[in-house]
Amino acid sequence: MSERAVCVTGGAGFVGAFLSRRLWQEGWHVSVLDCCGPEDGALVADLLGHPRFRFVRGDATVRRDVEDAAAGAEVIFHLASVVGVGTTIGDPVRTIRNNIDSMLHVLEVARRQKSKVVFSSSADVYGILDKVPLNEDDDNLYAGPHVRRWVYARVKSLEEQLCFEYHRRYGLPTVVVRYFNSYGYGMDYDSPRRVIPLFVKSILEGRPLEVVGDGNQTRSFCYIDDMVQGTILASEVRGAVGEVFNIGNDEEISILELARKMLAIAEELGMAKGLGWRHVSSGQLYGEEFEDIQRRVPGLAKSRRVLGYQPRIPLDEGLRRTLRAYRDHGVPQPAGVAG
Numbered sequence: 001m002s003e004r005a006v007c008v009t010g011g012a013g014f015v016g017a018f019l020s021r022r023l024w025q026e027g028w029h030v031s032v033l034d035c036c037g038p039e040d041g042a043l044v045a046d047l048l049g050h051p052r053f054r055f056v057r058g059d060a061t062v063r064r065d066v067e068d069a070a071a072g073a074e075v076i077f078h079l080a081s082v083v084g085v086g087t088t089i090g091d092p093v094r095t096i097r098n099n100i101d102s103m104l105h106v107l108e109v110a111r112r113q114k115s116k117v118v119f120s121s122s123a124d125v126y127g128i129l130d131k132v133p134l135n136e137d138d139d140n141l142y143a144g145p146h147v148r149r150w151v152y153a154r155v156k157s158l159e160e161q162l163c164f165e166y167h168r169r170y171g172l173p174t175v176v177v178r179y180f181n182s183y184g185y186g187m188d189y190d191s192p193r194r195v196i197p198l199f200v201k202s203i204l205e206g207r208p209l210e211v212v213g214d215g216n217q218t219r220s221f222c223y224i225d226d227m228v229q230g231t232i233l234a235s236e237v238r239g240a241v242g243e244v245f246n247i248g249n250d251e252e253i254s255i256l257e258l259a260r261k262m263l264a265i266a267e268e269l270g271m272a273k274g275l276g277w278r279h280v281s282s283g284q285l286y287g288e289e290f291e292d293i294q295r296r297v298p299g300l301a302k303s304r305r306v307l308g309y310q311p312r313i314p315l316d317e318g319l320r321r322t323l324r325a326y327r328d329h330g331v332p333q334p335a336g337v338a339g
């Protein structure tokens with residue numbers, strides 16, 4: 001068992017909670033910084049009070065909160081972010097301020113105490129680039145700043161650049177991981193911004209699934225355990241420093257096919273019967289400013305080669321695990337089941 005410490009900003013969120021748990025299970029001292037209070041942090045609720053687990057309720061845009069949470073950390077995993085295109089369209093100024101301020105504090109604190117930084121970016125940085133698969137050195141393609149749809153991509157891209165610049169200029173060890181859609185038990189259920197949580201919510205509420213457009217657009221989905229594995233590998237592999245890696249699963253599926261698959265699994269698990277689906281416009285679901293993309297598949301050659309990353313959980317298996325957890329435990333509650 002290691003006596004070494006890490007800090008996870010945004011560690012009460014979906015990916016951060018699973019990452020924190022995994023690091024804690026591996027013997028690390030884990031310090032979580034999140035502005036949501038521990039009473040809201042359902043996914044880490046059972047870790048509270050453990051000697052190797054510390055929850056700092058604070059704001060990553062406040063330097064002393066980052067200093068407090070990250071004190072002594074070998075690695076700072078920076079996941080705190082305003083998340084999701086719908087939310088960011090709603091408040092671009094808050095999105096920019098929250099993400100840029102917190103990224104700068106994390107980098108400065110890391111520089112002072114010589115920590116490594118692993119930054120969680122997003123596949124959204126590729127924008128509307130019409131290419132399959134998307135590779136790390138591909139261009140970013142999106143409209144100018146008057147189109148609010150792309151504020152999330154733009155700010156994540158700028159955060160990436162800050163990581164690269166701190167590496168180049170100060171020799172700070174930074175690694176960027178670009179996540180493609182993750183899913184699992186505990187993802188954003190109350191205000192779902194992503195398709196799998198939306199479908200799960202409809203199944204649990206006994207409503208037809210809402211398929212955007214004709215449903216022929218495709219995505220690739222990565223089970224949370226694989227996302228966490230890729231993130232940890234990025235922190236461990238020496239050759240990863242100064243680099244960016246796609247982390248996801250390259251199994252591609254259309255949204256309509258996903259709906260059919262989830263309904264079939266839900267029926268098999270006794271959670272739904274004959275719900276079906278209905279088609280809606282993206283505007284109905286995400287607002288008129290939303291611009292959908294047709295395909296998004298991660299190129300994983302670099303992650304496989306440099307990190308030894310390999311997603312292990314096929315979509316069928318991951319969806320079954322996820323739906324079964326919702327059937328058996330219900331929606332995670334503040335003091336409820338974790339993990």
Ligand SMILES: NC(=O)c1ccc[n+]([C@@H]2O[C@H](COP(=O)([O-])OP(=O)(O)OC[C@H]3O[C@@H](n4cnc5c(N)ncnc54)[C@H](O)[C@@H]3O)[C@@H](O)[C@H]2O)c1
Pocket residue numbers: 009010011012013014015016033034035036058059060061078079080081082083084098102120121122123178179180181182183188
């Ligand atoms: N889940 C995915 O599929 C996915 C895809 C692409 C990128 N990402 C990135 O991965 C990271 C984690 O995503 P997630 O899905 O777990 O999101 P999430 O919303 O579940 O978690 C984000 C957490 O950050 C916290 N936070 C936000 N601003 C903060 C601040 N200033 N100070 C302290 N805490 C703050 C929130 O309270 C929340 O708990 C984010 O950076 C996101 O952009 C995730």
